[in-house]
Amino acid sequence: MALAGEARAARTEASGWLTGTSPGRTIRRVIVELADIELADRAMSLAAKIFTSVLPVIIAGTMFSGWDLVARGVDDQFGFDPTSASPGGGGLQATDPSFAAFGVVGLLMVAISGTSFARTLARIYGKIWDMPPTGFRQAWRWFVVLFTVVLSAPLLAMARGLADLRVVGIPLALLAEFAVWMFVWTLTPHLLTARWLSGRVLWATGALTAAALTAVRAGGRIVLPRITETAQTQFGAWGLVFTTISWLFVLSIVIVGAAAIIKALALDDAFIGRYLRGPEGAPVNTPGRDETTRAE
Template sequence: MRSVKLSVALAREVSVARTEAVTGWLRGTPYGRTLRRVIDGLVAIQIVDRSLALAAQIFTSVLPVIITASVLSGWNAGAKTINDQFGFDAGSLSGSNGSVPVDPSFAAFGVVGLLMVVLGGTSFARALARVYGAVWKVPVIGPRDAWRWLATLLAVALSAGLVGQTRELTQIRYAGQPLALVGEVAIWAFVWTLAPFLLTKGALTGRLLWVSGVLTAVGLTAVHVAGRVVLPRITTNAQQHFGPLGLAFTSVSWLFVMSVVIVGAASVVEALALDETSVGRYLRGPVSGDHE
């Protein structure tokens, strides 16, 4: 029901835009108005501020969950993702062969410690929920729906490890690299379709969800591929000059770029949903009165 109401609201905004007496390409044509909505939407959402906040939450909330889960389970997929993206061996920081040594006291911390990290990590999901609430103008979920925060956090953390595993596909002759890219896009698309569905309590239509998920996935995959080219050199220089502090700064900076993709994709899809051509009509779905 909420998704239908949202489609009707979007259609009404389109109707108002059509009746405005404006001139100039940006305001006087459907494509110009769509481009203007994209620009206005990115400004209105305060993309830089929200992306900075989201990047900080990923660094302080999501990464600890990935690290703790890797230590307790022995599944080093998260470390593989970091090594592949940033070009440094996590083992060089721990003085081991790629894994973090677990002493008995930490092992005793066990499940209780992981639970504490996960519960604290929901601040990332809350920040992401505020982003979607601002973009789509829907109520932000509260503590009564806390399980949605937890499910989103775990899905994002798990996806980071799975993305690292897709690099194993590159060992397949000829088709390995394309398969790895397709696998990465598929993982990101699923996660970033699921996240807004959970955090908006189903307020978005299926079309808005999957288009937003695919756009986010393509953007994150492009950033990931570019990172494999430029980040190893940047990371090496940062580590040589500033040590671990340089690695932390590089990581947060790249997480900011990824956050820009996440926030920007949602804002762009919202602007496209107001498009007066077939693109907007498809995204809004069948709504009475929305026709040329």
Template structure:
């Protein structure tokens, strides 16, 4: 080769594969492609593609979506039961349930009261919900190539903290954005609140689950990407989700609602994990941007 492909960090296998492909190309294509791929955009594209394949992002996103559904939704029902004696209207409002589908939620929680849960039931719901935290821990440890923190009673609070933060984000996320819309300029503040909330959550969750093993500043690029993509996902879901819920409720009842929410959670989980992968690629890059994110001196030019 006329030029050498350079790759920093542990992702040398991807660089070797690219080199093998480039060697088979004629010189007139090999030289410009080598120059393009050796720059920041090319390096990011190659390393991100390798990371997506290595981590099986689509499968992990489905696992996290299912864990989120089985972890956070019971907590929402529990909170509504304790707060309003089984009134399901609050749950429907939080989930953005259209009017035609609210009857399904009413049937699902009909007759629930605080006695149905009790202290033992509440503890069981909270302990079961930590499966989401453990799934996220495995995902972020694989993304950042760090060992998973040791599990024990002293570290269990991290699992509960993540579940609580994610639940609060579901409960108060939309309401805070709506309340911010009364402040001028009305078009800017809801966006700012949504972006800030997404960045805080997407930074806090991996930081606390990895016991601070990855600095918050390195997590910021992935969190920022997640917040930006969600600016497009939320309006799209506001259009699609109510219609899909009505159709699913009419045809399949509560099981239809479950599958529809799982599909929506899968999209959000995929964005969450994919943004974290891209953020790791950006933060660990050998160029000036990666050095700035890590807080180290940039490489000599």
């Protein structure tokens, strides 16, 4: 209902092509939403959290299963094998003294610190959708989001393995990658917005994010290996770090931008906006409130 009311207000006050026509209002709304969310700053914050919070959890997780699957994914995207940095390759085994030193407590601490990524993303969604922040009673959602994103790394590597199939390999691999991203970026906003959004908005956010990430990663597999090789030649390990953070920034731009664009489209007074908002009379219970409010 809040989105429907805002859409009606924008239409009432409209004048000129950008505000006086439905396509114009949509374009203007997209620009305004991207500017209001401070896209570059939010994306840089999210990229930093992925680098400092999510990647350590992925690395810690390889202690159970070895580097092979995740390493193939990194090599496929960036053009270098991370296992080459450590003699012998492979991950730590449960009987390894280093594993014992790290221990379950260490893994737990890495996971707890890793939730800062989910909290940052929750604040971004809160800014986009004008929703109240989630409290510590919803902390379990942060852990689920963290491990969902972490799980996407080996799943994407498995999806890319389908590209080795003859004839249908590459299309099938892209379709599988899209399905992984669709699952991750539909579930993630669903958890972090705590039923604040309608199902249609969630599915649209997941679909747009998945399509954009699949396309960006496909392009990255063409240009990134050359960029990585040049950066490593000139700056060594620092070049790899800089390239990785820059690429995470690009992916974060997609994640934040897709959510903001869906918000703008949901305010459209044409068909797409009405579809995303759904039936205006359907109430949904929101956490922490006794009365029912509109999900839209």
